[in-house]
Amino acid sequence: MSWKIWSLKKSPWVFHVNTGACNNCDIEIVGLLTPKFDVERFGIKLVGSPRHADALLVTGVVTAQAAPRLREIYRQTPKPCVVFAIGACACEKGVFTNGYHVAGPVDKVIKEIDPDAIIAYVPGCPPKPEAIISGVVKALSAL
Amino acid sequence: MKLQELLNRLSEIKDKLTKIEQASEKRIYLYCEAENSYAVNKFLFEDLGLRFVIETGIDSGPPFNPIDCFEIIYHYSDDESGCVVNLKVFIRDREKPAIESITPFLPAAEWKEREIHDILGIDFKNHPNLKRLILSDDWPEGVYPLRKEVKK
Amino acid sequence: MTEALQNLFWVVVFPGFLFTCFAGLLVCWVVRKVSALVQWRVGPPLYQPFVDVVKLMGKEILIPAEAQRTVFMMAPIVSLAAVGLLATMLWRITIAPKALFVGDIVVAIYLMILPSLGLILGSSASGSPHASVGTGREMKLVISYELPLVLAFVVVVIKTAGLVGPGQQLSLAAIAQYKPVLSISGMLAFLVALLCIQAKLGFVPFDIAEAETELASGVLMEYSGALLGIWKLTQAMMLVVLPLFLVMVFLGGFGVSQWSGLLAGVGKYLLIVVILILIKNTNPRMRIDQAMKFFWVYCGITLAVAVVLAMIGNNYGIGWL
Numbered sequence: 001m002s003w004k005i006w007s008l009k010k011s012p013w014v015f016h017v018n019t020g021a022c023n024n025c026d027i028e029i030v031g032l033l034t035p036k037f038d039v040e041r042f043g044i045k046l047v048g049s050p051r052h053a054d055a056l057l058v059t060g061v062v063t064a065q066a067a068p069r070l071r072e073i074y075r076q077t078p079k080p081c082v083v084f085a086i087g088a089c090a091c092e093k094g095v096f097t098n099g100y101h102v103a104g105p106v107d108k109v110i111k112e113i114d115p116d117a118i119i120a121y122v123p124g125c126p127p128k129p130e131a132i133i134s135g136v137v138k139a140l141s142a143l
Numbered sequence: 144m145k146l147q148e149l150l151n152r153l154s155e156i157k158d159k160l161t162k163i164e165q166a167s168e169k170r171i172y173l174y175c176e177a178e179n180s181y182a183v184n185k186f187l188f189e190d191l192g193l194r195f196v197i198e199t200g201i202d203s204g205p206p207f208n209p210i211d212c213f214e215i216i217y218h219y220s221d222d223e224s225g226c227v228v229n230l231k232v233f234i235r236d237r238e239k240p241a242i243e244s245i246t247p248f249l250p251a252a253e254w255k256e257r258e259i260h261d262i263l264g265i266d267f268k269n270h271p272n273l274k275r276l277i278l279s280d281d282w283p284e285g286v287y288p289l290r291k292e293v294k295k
Numbered sequence: 296m297t298e299a300l301q302n303l304f305w306v307v308v309f310p311g312f313l314f315t316c317f318a319g320l321l322v323c324w325v326v327r328k329v330s331a332l333v334q335w336r337v338g339p340p341l342y343q344p345f346v347d348v349v350k351l352m353g354k355e356i357l358i359p360a361e362a363q364r365t366v367f368m369m370a371p372i373v374s375l376a377a378v379g380l381l382a383t384m385l386w387r388i389t390i391a392p393k394a395l396f397v398g399d400i401v402v403a404i405y406l407m408i409l410p411s412l413g414l415i416l417g418s419s420a421s422g423s424p425h426a427s428v429g430t431g432r433e434m435k436l437v438i439s440y441e442l443p444l445v446l447a448f449v450v451v452v453i454k455t456a457g458l459v460g461p462g463q464q465l466s467l468a469a470i471a472q473y474k475p476v477l478s479i480s481g482m483l484a485f486l487v488a489l490l491c492i493q494a495k496l497g498f499v500p501f502d503i504a505e506a507e508t509e510l511a512s513g514v515l516m517e518y519s520g521a522l523l524g525i526w527k528l529t530q531a532m533m534l535v536v537l538p539l540f541l542v543m544v545f546l547g548g549f550g551v552s553q554w555s556g557l558l559a560g561v562g563k564y565l566l567i568v569v570i571l572i573l574i575k576n577t578n579p580r581m582r583i584d585q586a587m588k589f590f591w592v593y594c595g596i597t598l599a600v601a602v603v604l605a606m607i608g609n610n611y612g613i614g615w616l
Contacts, residue, residue, distance in 0.1 A: 007350035011343065038336040040327070043343055051357060051519035054350070064279035078354040078519045100288040101278065 021060025319531030370417030429513025
């Protein structure tokens with residue numbers, strides 16, 4: 001595989017995006033980045049700007065107000081990049097299936113601007129930090 | 144103030160209310176019509192010094208009310224007795240529901256009334272800034288999502 | 296011709312650019328590993344900083360529409376060139392002390408400011424409100440710590456003035472043979488210089504400009520891809536060059552003539568790096584007004600006392616003052 005993908009697998013920098021979640025998945029993500037789970041051994045680091053990121057951790061069902069902003073953040077992430085949909089709402093709308101203000105789950109919103117986007121799904125409500133780590137590692141080794 | 148004193152003071156505005164109901168030891172429901180809402184709210188907030196908690200809007204009908212109407216519930220609480228006073232205001236006009244806003248003397252109600260206007264379409268008179276709050280900018284005008292007749 | 300090639304070799308490969316890059320990324324790993332051990336966890340593997348830079352070189356460069364393109368792209372390159380030149384100069388002084396010129400401590404101080412200026416210019420060319428807040432804070436920080444840093448070196452020059460030969464007071468090669476830290480004024484100046492180095496490297500408690508959680512990465516917010524990789528390389532090289540400068544000025548330099556001198560030099564360098572890491576891991580971030588007050592008031596008074604003590608010691612020949 002090319003050296004770009006190899007180095008992406010060894011050092012994925014993550015940026016956390018909340019598109020209208022109930023914050024349960026956000027608490028699990030922030031707990032994941034504490035020293036207890038030590039994700040720095042995989043090279044994972046939390047960065048403050050989407051322009052520095054390789055992986056977007058997206059939580060929440062994408063509300064109609066958040067959809068254009070999520071697309072803008074995706075465009076600002078330099079390619080190659082991976083999008084992780086964390087939680088049942090981000091994977092397939094969850095409890096908000098018939099909601100009136102929902103623009104669709106994460107993959108539908110992102111595939112509108114980039115049909116070749118790489119999207120990985122970590123279901124759960126909320127997924128445990130161990131599940132998120134396992135999901136990230138599996139997605140990176142499948143690249 | 145203590146519970147008995149609260150009940151005594153509430154009977155001063157008895158003529159503006161349709162019913163006073165004490166559901167349990169710490170819960171009082173007051174029922175009122177839309178025209179008297181401003182005066183009763185002013186009395187509860189300024190004269191009795193109750194704490195304003197939140198404001199709720201409901202598209203109400205059977206079995207809670209015999210005919211369909213809109214209902215706005217103002218929740219107040221009293222520090223000393225721990226009593227919660229709920230003021231239920233009924234808006235009978237379903238075509239153009241309107242009520243006077245309490246923002247002039249209670250600035251904390253500004254965003255709550257904006258949200259109720261956004262979602263239920265109730266017009267608040269004398270509101271300083273009645274703009275769209277939580278629906279997105281390209282949501283169609285005139286479609287109020289939480290009304291019973293709007294189905295997805 | 297061969298001399299030009301030889302100079303090119305010194306600047307680019309050893310001991311200039313490539314060697315300092317490699318050593319800088321290695322010291323970056325030491326910083327992350329020691330921080331991890333202090334927090335009771337396993338840290339990143341040895342190749343992690345190298346892979347970070349390689350990955351950044353492979354990503355696309357996104358330039359915001361409102362950015363001033365020329366300054367935006369030239370700022371990291373200018374900073375990298377300045378640090379590379381400084382590294383070459385300092386390593387050449389340790390390896391071949393006779394080949395240098397008088398007054399090189401002034402050139403070294405001048406070259407040390409250029410990366411911070413590059414950061415200010417680059418982030419203000421980004422055209423983004425977060426970056427402009429970061430720019431303002433970086434400017435205030437630079438104003439605060441540059442003066443104490445230069446004054447600390449002035450204390451060293453005063454102390455070694457009587458010991459070096461005539462006309463060599465400002466020559467780094469001559470100063471590097473003495474240990475001014477073994478006196479009261481020297482120790483005070485060394486402590487202040489250590490804190491100024493902490494601010495220049497952008498470590499907590501002074502990482503106000505690149506505050507990750509507050510400002511969405513502040514100054515470096517709009518940089519991506521290879522330009523960000525160049526900034527990370529610059530930071531790694533500063534991590535080699537600045538403690539090396541402190542070792543040469545205060546602690547008696549790197550003695551490359553014998554093995555014992557070399558080992559002692561590496562030990563002194565690692566001591567300074569470990570002190571920086573420990574300060575970094577045990578302190579919260581300061582606000583910009585607290586940092587300005589710290590540098591102007593506390594460090595200023597300490598250095599004034601140190602200068603007075605140094606001059607008294609010089610005049611009356613008391614070595615330990």
